[in-house]
Amino acid sequence: MTDIVENASEPTGWQGQLSQEAQANAQAKEDEAQAQGIALTSDGRQLLGELLRPYRRSIIGVLLIVLAQVSATMAAPWLVGVAIDNSLPDAMRGDYTSLIVVGSVLVGCAVLSGWLRAVFVLRSGVIGQAVLYDLRRRGFDHIQTLSVAFHERFTSGRVISRMTSDVDTLTELLDSGLDGLLTALFNSMAIAVLLIVLDVPLALIALASLIPLWLLYRWFSPRAALAFTRTRETVATMIVNIVETFNGIRAVQAFRREKRNDAIFAGLNDKYREANRETFTLQAWFIPGTALIGNVATVGVLLVGGFRVSSGGLELGVLTSFLLYLRQFYDPMQDVGVFYNSLQSATAALQKIAAVLAERPGVPEAETPVPLPSPVRGGVVLDAVHFAYRADRPVLPEVSIDIPAGQTVALVGATGAGKTTIAKLISRFYDPTAGAVRLDGVDLRDVADNQLRDAVVMITQDGFLFSGSVADNIGFGRLGSTREQIVAAATAVGAHGFIDALPEGYDTDVRKRGGRLSAGQRQLVAFARAFLADPAVLILDEATSSLDVPTERAVQHALRTVLAERTALIIAHRLSTVEIADRVLVLADGRVIEDGAPDTLVASGSGHFAELHESWRDSLV
Ligand SMILES: Nc1ncnc2c1ncn2[C@@H]1O[C@H](COP(=O)(O)OP(=O)(O)O)[C@@H](O)[C@H]1O
Numbered sequence: 001m002t003d004i005v006e007n008a009s010e011p012t013g014w015q016g017q018l019s020q021e022a023q024a025n026a027q028a029k030e031d032e033a034q035a036q037g038i039a040l041t042s043d044g045r046q047l048l049g050e051l052l053r054p055y056r057r058s059i060i061g062v063l064l065i066v067l068a069q070v071s072a073t074m075a076a077p078w079l080v081g082v083a084i085d086n087s088l089p090d091a092m093r094g095d096y097t098s099l100i101v102v103g104s105v106l107v108g109c110a111v112l113s114g115w116l117r118a119v120f121v122l123r124s125g126v127i128g129q130a131v132l133y134d135l136r137r138r139g140f141d142h143i144q145t146l147s148v149a150f151h152e153r154f155t156s157g158r159v160i161s162r163m164t165s166d167v168d169t170l171t172e173l174l175d176s177g178l179d180g181l182l183t184a185l186f187n188s189m190a191i192a193v194l195l196i197v198l199d200v201p202l203a204l205i206a207l208a209s210l211i212p213l214w215l216l217y218r219w220f221s222p223r224a225a226l227a228f229t230r231t232r233e234t235v236a237t238m239i240v241n242i243v244e245t246f247n248g249i250r251a252v253q254a255f256r257r258e259k260r261n262d263a264i265f266a267g268l269n270d271k272y273r274e275a276n277r278e279t280f281t282l283q284a285w286f287i288p289g290t291a292l293i294g295n296v297a298t299v300g301v302l303l304v305g306g307f308r309v310s311s312g313g314l315e316l317g318v319l320t321s322f323l324l325y326l327r328q329f330y331d332p333m334q335d336v337g338v339f340y341n342s343l344q345s346a347t348a349a350l351q352k353i354a355a356v357l358a359e360r361p362g363v364p365e366a367e368t369p370v371p372l373p374s375p376v377r378g379g380v381v382l383d384a385v386h387f388a389y390r391a392d393r394p395v396l397p398e399v400s401i402d403i404p405a406g407q408t409v410a411l412v413g414a415t416g417a418g419k420t421t422i423a424k425l426i427s428r429f430y431d432p433t434a435g436a437v438r439l440d441g442v443d444l445r446d447v448a449d450n451q452l453r454d455a456v457v458m459i460t461q462d463g464f465l466f467s468g469s470v471a472d473n474i475g476f477g478r479l480g481s482t483r484e485q486i487v488a489a490a491t492a493v494g495a496h497g498f499i500d501a502l503p504e505g506y507d508t509d510v511r512k513r514g515g516r517l518s519a520g521q522r523q524l525v526a527f528a529r530a531f532l533a534d535p536a537v538l539i540l541d542e543a544t545s546s547l548d549v550p551t552e553r554a555v556q557h558a559l560r561t562v563l564a565e566r567t568a569l570i571i572a573h574r575l576s577t578v579e580i581a582d583r584v585l586v587l588a589d590g591r592v593i594e595d596g597a598p599d600t601l602v603a604s605g606s607g608h609f610a611e612l613h614e615s616w617r618d619s620l621v
């Protein structure tokens, strides 16, 4: 249950603030590399395919509806032409039948087209929302299972921007862009055919306009692609910046970073505005450009057609139909500029989401797990473990530690020595670069995730609370635990007193006013949670440092009970915590430099631990 009990992020302290600029830069570089190709990569295409596959039938249905709707709309100019050439002459002779029939069919077509449009909007909306629902669920599921390594690298701000702003972009496309794009596509093709059928010479004039249109599009599309990718990226960087600033708001205010942050944010905000301005500028040329080409072509058709009508080579009705079709031909082309916006943003967004979904967990679960002995005894062995977060800087050059089942080991050493890293390796948040970590003789890489999470629990400094009641937060330790078990766990670690005194006791909502817990109280809740989880191996990473001395004493007392039956690794700076250990390991620069019972190490008088002990004693006087 390590993931639930201890799913706290690394504290976003002022270090996080200082590195913000660097992170923004790194992100921008990475994004620039991505911007090179706006065409959907195989990841993106595959994702799109997987998302749409379950709705194949509905999508085909929707396409047929569009086709029917386009046909119904398409009939109108034709019917107008027929009315002018055939029905009008009849009507002038006093026979209105044909005019009434054609008029009724026109109205019928308009009604049918409207109704089909309504069905289409509804249906495509339903499909779109279903796809987005799947995408959000997949994204959330997947990102949750990615290893701590991913989250330490990717930052929550970027995860948030993937799950919100990028998904929103797809929503926009599915809600508004797609139907326009589909209709435009069908329309243009159908009309091109109709124009040729109506009159070949006029059709040639109209189709000739496709050449400048195509050139305009050639100019527009790569520039727009780049601009739209840039808007996606700048908005992502902005979200990252916002999330990190407000996560670290205490540090921001304590270190008077507001001005500096304002400047950084203003820069990002400005980049976002600039990126958007670029897309506007491009559209400002593209949309009137297509309109102009369309209008010039229409005038050309009118002139040539008018000349031929007057010389008797063409019927007026045909020319009218032709001109009406021409309008329908160019109108959607202007909109393509706008659809292109949605489409490009959505492609860029899909790409980014696909990249996250393609991330594989850094610590994959074994295909054929080796079962741990039942019950798990809790013997932990680090066998010649080498570990590095980054290849060029090993944190643990070579560590071998053998902790027999049931032993309580204190791990001490200077900040940065690698203590937390060892804890993370035993919890398998990371795998060693070389060597192996074993639990009861089984390599952690071969242990099923569920078994491992049940067997090893780590409590860190920042006791993490989920929204919900205090009881819920303790209950996470063991699914399905009763209120009695929860109260018993809280009592065992000495948390019952303060919980009982809360406004609504165990039912107090930890996020609501009055339910906010102090760092020490959160820690006690984390202890109760771990006690309930009852793991074979318990790791406390500076877990008692935020407790006051009396509370720590109480926890200390409780710890003797809590730790009695299990293997424990305690990372601590206070002597009182270390004193309950059977054995002390002193770590320096990723190596174990002392190893022995606390008394023995102190008695030897010369080592690092003896020195530490000395200064602790001094500080007590
Ligand atoms: N996620 C990480 N990525 C890169 N380096 C890290 C990461 N976490 C810790 N380190 C580095 O590893 C070293 C050991 O860190 P850690 O195990 O947290 O030390 P300790 O807990 O003893 O203070 C430090 O130099 C630290 O900068």
Ligand SMILES: [Mg+2]
Pocket: 419, 420, 421, 541
């Ligand atoms: Mg640490």
